[in-house]
Amino acid sequence: MEPRPAAPRPRLCDSLGADQTPSASTLNAARAEARPAGRRAPAVAAVLPAGGSGERMGVPTPKQFCPVLERPLISYTLQALERVCWIKDIVVAVTGENMEAMKGIIQKYQHQRISLVEAGVTRHRSIFNGLKALAGDQPDSKLSKPEVVIIHDAVRPFVEEDVLLKVVTAAKEYGAAGAIRPLVSTVISPSADGCLDHSLERARHRASEMPQAFLFDVIYEAYQQCSDYDLEFGTECLQLALKYGHIKAKLVEGSPDLWKVTYKRDLYAAESIIKERISQHICLVMDTKDENHVGHRLEEVLKDELNHVKVTSRLPCHTGRDLDQIMSEQCYSYVCVNVMTSDFEEIRKLVDMLEESNLSILYPVVVISVYFLDYKSVPFDQKMENLMQIREYAKEVKKRNILLCGLLIYYPQVFYPPQDPSCLT
Ligand SMILES: Nc1ccn([C@@H]2O[C@H](COP(=O)(O)OP(=O)(O)OP(=O)(O)O)[C@@H](O)[C@H]2O)c(=O)n1
Numbered sequence: 001m002e003p004r005p006a007a008p009r010p011r012l013c014d015s016l017g018a019d020q021t022p023s024a025s026t027l028n029a030a031r032a033e034a035r036p037a038g039r040r041a042p043a044v045a046a047v048l049p050a051g052g053s054g055e056r057m058g059v060p061t062p063k064q065f066c067p068v069l070e071r072p073l074i075s076y077t078l079q080a081l082e083r084v085c086w087i088k089d090i091v092v093a094v095t096g097e098n099m100e101a102m103k104g105i106i107q108k109y110q111h112q113r114i115s116l117v118e119a120g121v122t123r124h125r126s127i128f129n130g131l132k133a134l135a136g137d138q139p140d141s142k143l144s145k146p147e148v149v150i151i152h153d154a155v156r157p158f159v160e161e162d163v164l165l166k167v168v169t170a171a172k173e174y175g176a177a178g179a180i181r182p183l184v185s186t187v188i189s190p191s192a193d194g195c196l197d198h199s200l201e202r203a204r205h206r207a208s209e210m211p212q213a214f215l216f217d218v219i220y221e222a223y224q225q226c227s228d229y230d231l232e233f234g235t236e237c238l239q240l241a242l243k244y245g246h247i248k249a250k251l252v253e254g255s256p257d258l259w260k261v262t263y264k265r266d267l268y269a270a271e272s273i274i275k276e277r278i279s280q281h282i283c284l285v286m287d288t289k290d291e292n293h294v295g296h297r298l299e300e301v302l303k304d305e306l307n308h309v310k311v312t313s314r315l316p317c318h319t320g321r322d323l324d325q326i327m328s329e330q331c332y333s334y335v336c337v338n339v340m341t342s343d344f345e346e347i348r349k350l351v352d353m354l355e356e357s358n359l360s361i362l363y364p365v366v367v368i369s370v371y372f373l374d375y376k377s378v379p380f381d382q383k384m385e386n387l388m389q390i391r392e393y394a395k396e397v398k399k400r401n402i403l404l405c406g407l408l409i410y411y412p413q414v415f416y417p418p419q420d421p422s423c424l425t
């Protein structure tokens, strides 16, 4: 099949380097350009092979279900695809024995647009089963055939909308497209006796990654023609499109984060990346509107010390609007600075609103409650008794993925209101 007549190529491919995260306006412009005037956007679906056993991970649990920050790895990949509003269906291939576990994950993390199919004994067979579900071949299937289908490994959680848009746009034009990355190690070809036969020039070769995208008919027909050998031993969908559909896939430079979780070290790396991403914003919540509140000093110190982190502050959270705004910013780290109140009613209000926002369903939310107590005006034992209650409360809210801890700063009256934020850091 000849590539379709070149539609106007969206600027996204020209204006963004592989490692840049596009602004919403860039993505919107590319979305608009990928949809030539008067033409409807292509119906796009995704197939996620998730039926492997993860032998190289070396643990009993298949790696797609291994926990990262107490949440299964596959849930992060589903979340990444769900963030893309123009992917209408996400078909996940899992083994029969993991089907119930997968349904539980979908329910617990409130994943949407997910359909499950039985995995095959190889990755290609799992993908083929996903395509069959989309083809409408199955009588009870509620899925409609898409124009373009994305294929993405369930163990590649760090996929962003820009590369998905790039491969889909390219697949519409060329019939197939796939993300690639520079090789880290040189590829060599060993001889039969285990010695070097030759090596490939690294600069002229690339690693094939995911996501990949195809005109649905191209890849579905390729799978239907596949030999058993291909289905059993093949690892490259682009090759199937070439071999059976004579389609030379467009290769799209992907970002460094497209790697596949394969070994245990990859899980540690994934956890570090996720922790780094959710700690990019700290919100200080203060218990009074006093402009001299020590929380403002702390805000200045944090902004100086953590210049890569967004630090915001909010007035007392009795105004729901304030917290609604915080929730919309997807902030997962809160420091509540209490100089007047010593019970933790304010903390309860914040925790209740965090819960209502469902923020802690996907990621752990950290709340540090800082108390300043003037030891001349308050008998230590009386106040400590109050504050010790925070321990019990912390145990209770941890079940809801909210990590609460208290920091007590016992100071003499002379500092009040404590002006020296260094006592907070
Ligand atoms: N029969 C299979 C084998 C693999 N996969 C999926 O294909 C993706 C990439 O495959 P790979 O990294 O090889 O996963 P595993 O086969 O599980 O890993 P291993 O080879 O270490 O066992 C994974 O999401 C995996 O779950 C699949 O859907 N069905």
Ligand SMILES: O=P(O)(O)OC[C@@H](O)[C@@H](O)[C@@H](O)CO
Residues within 6 Å of the ligand: 123, 153, 208, 209, 210, 235, 236, 237, 238, 260
């Ligand atoms: O071979 P594995 O099953 O480990 O992983 C599949 C990979 O080969 C595949 O995801 C990319 O290389 C792109 O095709």
